[in-house]
Amino acid sequence: MSLQLSVRNMAVLPPVRTAMEARVGRTPHDDSDALERIGTRMVLHRHQPLFQEGDQADAVYRVVSGAVRTSRVMPDGRRYVADFLFPGDFICLNDRQVRTVTAEALCDVILIRYARRQFNSSIEADRSLGRMILSILSGGLTSAQERMMLLGRKTAAERVASFLLMMAGRKESDRVELPMTREDIADYLGLTIETVSRTISQFKAKAVIQTLGAATIVIQDLSALEDLAEAA
C-alpha cells in the first residue's frame, strides 16, 4: 500500500540546481559536518541490488558516484521505476519500516550508508540538518507532483523531452550520459521501450538531438527540446 522513497538533494556534492537547493547548499553549517561522522562508505557493482522490496529499512544511503535505480514490480510483471539517484541524492530518506521499492546499481556505485537510528539522532541533534532534511523531503514532494503531471497529462514526446532535459539539468555540457536502459526510461515515463526508442529517433530526425551510441545523447537544439517538453 505504500512505496519507499528516494529523495534528491544537491546540497553538498554536485552543483546546486534550484532555489531551494541553492539555499540549502549554502547553509553555513554544512550538513556534512553532522553526517560525515556516522556514515560508512560502501561500493556496489553494476546490477547489484542495494536492497529489495520487503527488506527491513534500517539505513539511509547517499550516492557519492554512479547511479542507482529504485523500482517496483506489479504481480503481473508491469514495472514502475520510481527514481534514478545520482551523486548527492539520498536514497529512501523517509521513516518507513519496510522497503517498498528495490534499489539496484545501474553502474558501479560508491555510496555512504547511515544507520537509521544514528541518522535520526543526528537530525534531532542538529537543527540545521533537520531543516535540510525537511527541505529535501519538500523538494521530493514537489518533483513528485511535477512527475504526476507528466504521467497523467503529457504525450510521449513531451515525456521523453522532459526526461532528457531533466538528465541534462545535472550537467553543464550539452552531452548527456544515460546510464539506464531504454526499458528503465520507459518504466520511468509510463511508456514502452518501443515508444521511447521511436520518440528518440524522431528527435534525431528533427535534429533536436544526436546520439553517440545509445547511452549518450547530445542536445543540438535546446530551445526546441524545451518546446517539445511543453514545460508547464
Add this chain to the structure above:
Amino acid sequence: MSLQLSVRNMAVLPPVRTAMEARVGRTPHDDSDALERIGTRMVLHRHQPLFQEGDQADAVYRVVSGAVRTSRVMPDGRRYVADFLFPGDFICLNDRQVRTVTAEALCDVILIRYARRQFNSSIEADRSLGRMILSILSGGLTSAQERMMLLGRKTAAERVASFLLMMAGRKESDRVELPMTREDIADYLGLTIETVSRTISQFKAKAVIQTLGAATIVIQDLSALEDLAEAA
C-alpha cells in the same frame, strides 16, 4: 518548475489509517497542543479559492471539515488535479515560497490557518511535532509514489477502482460520497471525463458498485473492486 504540495495526515481529527499514521496519532504529546494556539479558524464556501498558483506561500492550512482540491493548469489548458484534501489533511506542508497549485473548496469548508513563520517555530520548538511533520511528509511521498504507479502503469478500470477504494478507505460504511466532479476525478487519474463515466457505468453493469445520484456510490462487491484495482 516545481509544484506545491498537499500532504495527507490523519493524526488527530479522523480515525487513523496506516501504521505510520497510527503511530503518529498515538504520540503521547499530541501535536494539537503545540499547533492549537497558533491556528486561526476560517470558512470557505463552495468553489471559493484558498489561494492561487503564484501566490506567496505564507501559510499552512489544515482541513477541519469539507473537501479541498489542489490543481494546476498547463498553458494549453490541460489540467492536473494534484490532490483532494479531507478533514485532518494539511495543505501545502512544505517550505516552498510560492504556490505552485491552486487550492479551491469543493464544498463549504472549515479550516485552520497557521502562519508560516509561527508554524515553523512550532516545529522547531516541539520535537515531537517536528517528527510528526517529517512523518507526514514521508507519507506524502509514499502515496505520491503509489499514484505514479497508477498513472504510469494502470489501465482506466484499475485507476477508477483504485480511486474508489481510496475514497472508501476514509470511511467505515460501503457508501462513498464524492464531493468532486467527474472532471476532477478525470484530471486526478489522468483520464477524460468520458472514460471515467464509462468505467463507472461498467462497474455498475457488473454489479460491483451502485450509484445514488452521481455523487454517491455504494460498494456492492468490495473484493471484486479490489481485484479490479489490481493492488500491487
Add this chain to the structure above:
DNA sequence: CGCATAGTTGAACTCTCTCAACAGCCGTGG
C-alpha cells in the same frame, strides 16, 4: 569472432480520446 543483450523499426491492433448528441439533476423564477 561470435553470441547474447539492448536498441530500432515496421505493421496491426487496441485502449482511450475526441467529437457529438442526449439525459438527468438542480436551482431559479415565473
Add this chain to the structure above:
DNA sequence: CCACGGCTGTTGAGAGAGTTCAACTATGCG
C-alpha cells in the same frame, strides 16, 4: 409548484496515440 435553463453526467461512433508482436540491427563482452 412546476417549468425552464444551465450544468453535469452518460452514451455512441469514429479517430488516433501508443501498445503489441515480430523481425531486424547494433553493441558489447566473453
